Amino acid sequence: MLSRRDYIKTSLELNLFFGRIMKEHMIFMEVGLLIIDSSLILEGDQLKRSFEEILLETIALSKGAINQEVLESEELVTPLTLNSETITQDNTGICINKEITLEELELESNPYFDFTSELERRIDNINKRAINLVIEVIKFKEKVLAKLLECKMFANLYQLLIDHILREAKFYLMALENVQKQTKPITDILEQEIFWDTIMKEHAFFIRGLLDPTEVDLFNTANDFSQRFDELIERTEEANKEDIPKITKEAIKLTTEIRDFKVTGTEGLIDCQIKAMAYPLLGDHILREANRYIRLLKSYLKGH
Template sequence: MLSDIDFVRKSLETHLFFARIMKEHSFFLQLGFTPRDSNFTQQADDFRKEFDRLLGDVVALSNGVVSFRVLDSGEVITPYTLKTEMASSFYTGVRIPTELTKAEAGLMAGDLKKVNPELERRVASINQRAIDLISCLIRFKSIILADVLSCRMFTVNYPLLIDHIMREAKLYLEIIRKLQNRISIERDILEQEVFWNRIMAEHSKFIRGLLDPTENELIDVANNFSNEFDRLTQEAKAAMDRIIPPEKVTNNSLRATKAIRDFKAQGTQGLLECRIRSIIIPLLGDHTLREANHYLRLLRSFAK
């Protein structure tokens, strides 16, 4: 049973990371539809705006409440988030509310000693809103994936990417449902490593496929990361079956995630400076960087 303090803090920290991820998923989907499917474009835009509102309400409650380790991890925002939002808005004409990013940059950590009942009530309300919204987004993503796989729809997003973002939404939903029921969210370490190593492998595959064919060196690096994280995913599964020592998998995953984090940071900077030939929207670079930072924080907590 979670304490009131853990309920409030962990709920807000989860939303600070995942609500931003969901709003960006909606943005990436929005950009991918053809003119024929303008109704899907509008629905994706509506989801994006709903997650903007959710994130705004979370930010308003988070100052002095969330932990330093989360704010300092680079999973909430990075030094590139604001600039990638501005660049992506410029390229697409979609208004991205950068005021949210600026507000997050001003958040201060706090050591919560006691929870105000009103704060607890408001967090529970946000959690329920999130549960309803994430559930709807998962259904939307599943419809898109089914239509793409049955050749009823064309989108510039890979089918694997749609499946990828649906899995992330399902994880977010699982975490918030547990928190709302005051259940601990400390999932099995190896289970999390299987999930996030697969995510990192798929990021590498997406990057590889969205780079211009002339970017041979970057394509090779992305391909090597893809192979490495595929191997680490299998190692984590083997450790679950007690074939490999768990600590070995965690250490290997930590080393590889630091390396891909650096690669993503350099890539995001390269996109902003127009030094990389690709069809990667800059915000996607920052998005994958934040996910690597989130996974790094988890791995460091596992390695202690």
């Protein structure tokens, strides 16, 4: 059973991280959809705006309430986020509320923060609304994926990408529903590692698939990461309880390597030094996911 303090902290951190991830998924889908599917573009844009509203409310309630480790991990926002959003908005024409990023960059942790019952009530309201909104996002992604798989539409979006962001939405929904039952979002570390290792492997796939054919070295590096994560997933699926510390250390090492690769890639997209069918916000997005995963892994090891 989560204490009031843990319920508030966990809820805020979940919504700050995944709320941004969800709204960026809508941006990525908007970029990839064609004018013939303008109704889907408008639907995705409305979902994006709804998440931006929840994010702004969550940020206002988060000042002082979240852990210093979360702020330092750069999972909510990185030094590259604002620049990535500006360039992506300029190049795609899609509106991105950069006030969210500016406010997140100002967030601080206060060890003497007062976790009141009124704050708990307001967080409960945000969680309930976030659950309803994620369910809408899941339906939207499922609709687009079904059309793509049945060849009833064309989009500049990999089917695996839609499946990937659909799984992330379902993961967020499960975590929120668990928190609303006053339990930890995810308890099984190996289950969590398999989920995030798969996400990291698929990031390597997407990087590989979006690079210009002339970017041979980057292609080979991305391909190598996908194979190494594949091997790690296999070992994790076969692991016993006593193997967890060793497997977790391997996951930290490999995820740190791909995180550094993503930093270089995002900087390269910002500086127009990499030829790819990608924009900086996509790079910053997958960088933040690696940052969160590294923090979760280190946090687990520290507690065991």
